[in-house]
Amino acid sequence: MAIAIERPRVAARRANRYRVWRRVGHLLTYLGLFASLVFFLGPFFWIVTTSLKGNEDFFAFPPVWIPAQPSLGHYGALFTRSSGARYFANSFVISSLSMLAALLVSLPTAYSIARWRFGGGLLSIFLLVLRMLPAIALIIPIYIMYKMFGLTNSYLGLVLVYTVVYIPFAVWLLVGFLRDFPVEIEEAAMIDGCSRLRALVQVVVPIIAPGLAVVALFAFIATWNEFLFAVVLTGIETKTMMVLVTSFTSGGTDMFYGEASASVVLGVLPAFAIAFMLQRYLVKGLALGGTKG
């Protein structure tokens, strides 16, 4: 009898203990997540608030976490005195055009490799080799070529070089998607009267959209953040946001902490916004890509 009563008590104690441990586990997980968030987002939070602070608050003690009177003055100075608007627009145009060009060139290339083994397997290896070359090794020859052809300090020059640099990754990614795409669906579309091009555009593209989104996102963010080509191949008209950020943050910021922080915020936000917008496709695309052999 005693044993019969004891059993439910033991079970209840075990259940209680389990619940307590589960709660402790959750608590520790959330604490860990919170600590990670503070660690990773803390510096960004500080930069954002610094960009909104007055000069007198930068070194105040105790620290001013959130300015009492936030001001967009540093953003204003960035856009007027430091030509921030021009650099921001340059980055946006160059990144968007590079993204479009990478998509336009890599999709037919990937399609021909996936469907007809165009290049007999060599083309895809060649593309991979291109990807292996570090940008620093290419910069001098590219600069000399560009100088000869008058392509320095032009949108075209930058878009061209970024497109060439990002195509290998884009093609390799899309080949995987296209190889997994059932060719029967395409054939059915063609039996129904579609041309090959129309089948590609109207049937294949909508289904592999997540893959295209990954390529687009990669091309945009990589172009936005790129520094080496942007500093060497540009001039005053075509400088990009990353060059502006670096010109504020290298060699002593001195009294320009506000503008430097504003430039960092503006340098990060667009890539963040694009990633946020394409997040749905990105997760799907990466998950699909993950199953490719």
Added chain:
Amino acid sequence: MKRLWLAALVMIVLVGLVALGTFPARPVGAARPYEGQTIRAVVNAEYVKYSLSLIEKDLFDTLGVKIETEVIPLDAFVSKTLLEFNSGSSPWDLVMFGPSNMPDYGRHFEPLEPWVQKLKLDFFMDDIADVYKKLMLRWAGKIVSMPYDGDVHIMFWNKVAFERADNKRKFKAKHGYDLQPPKTWKQWDDMAEFFHGWGWDGSDSKLFGAGASYKPSGSGYSYHWWRARFFSYGGQYFDANMKPLINTAAALRALEEIVRTMPYYPPGVLLFESEEPKTMLIKGEVPMLYSWTSTGKRVGNPAESLIIGKAGFGLVPGAEIDGKLVHRPAMTPGRAMAVSKYSKKKEVTMKVLEFISLPDQSLKIVMDAKTIMDPWRVSHFRAEKFRKAFPGAGEYLDAIEKTFPHVVPDPVIPGADEYQRKLSFEITEALAKRKSPKDALDSAFAEWEKITERRGRDKQKALWGEKMAEMKSLGIEYHPDWAAKAK
């Protein structure tokens, strides 16, 4: 008819008066002679661009010229600008550069003297401090640039740390001599150790022993901080045969000392560029720092400084050799402005260079606390406006002038930037304890030899010979025996 004439006359006079009131009077013949022209300048930081903005209104009002300024970040500046120049062209008319790199840049600049005669320019050469006149302006014997930023190191200290009776008593009890701003490296190290880790300002805070910049970026911060000791222990860059002397006894002693005293500096000092230790000085967190002279303007800037009126200014410490103090502060790297020889607007750019170098215009630039530009004209040091700009400004300016006779220039030969960066990298390797000081300096020696070989030993030797003679005329020579006897 008479009335009509009278009315017309009144109208003309009225219109004339209105016109006079509307448009500011300008002397005939001086009316914006280059109206509508824009020149392009290249600089290496946003604060340099800002410094040009301080004179742009006057420039436009006087010459009618606008400056469009391109900023290339510091770490990419030399490579990018030389890449453009070496391709035989330049998108810029006015070029800012580090005078240490003159051997690499000089041939791309337009000599000033023919234009001085042609355009009757006046650069007020007699008003330039001798040290800059000697070391910053010439390439192949011709004047090709004007100083823009006079850069030397001086020492700054927080008087609170050195004047508190309690601190003085404790220090004397520990070291047996009086606490006062250090004159030798031995004293500097003793004081860094003494001040580190407690509230030397009377607070309960754990403060630091001294400030420094040990990051190997830019033209090599850690190298600039090491070299003041190296030269005061009798060091020199190369011998007459272009053999590097950077792993000699003087070099090793200097490096071993800064490695040994690392614990007395703030955490993160290996990542400090120029501004971090300056900020710590003006916030009262380090009691002493030697750094570029622009530090003084931050010391006196009420928007950020907590030590206004409490700061001292003086010579960077040195070594006692045979009873005599030898100071060897760095003169580095400075900024100068030149006109590109590929410019299609040489005349107007020459006029702009003359304008920004004028005593009153350049004073505006070097006085502004938001620029890192330092005084370089004699009149800058004498300007009442500057001497009264903040409490102690006069002492600050005097300290800079007193430093001039002792300064050591950079190795001004082709590839100067490369030599300095390699050495700085190795010095930081030793400071980070990834290499022993001896190994680090031996590696730097090997790197310097490689650079010399690549650039042509004979060519480098010839150019170094000129610089070595110039340094000898400043009293800077290799003294192998000093490392052992320096106190």
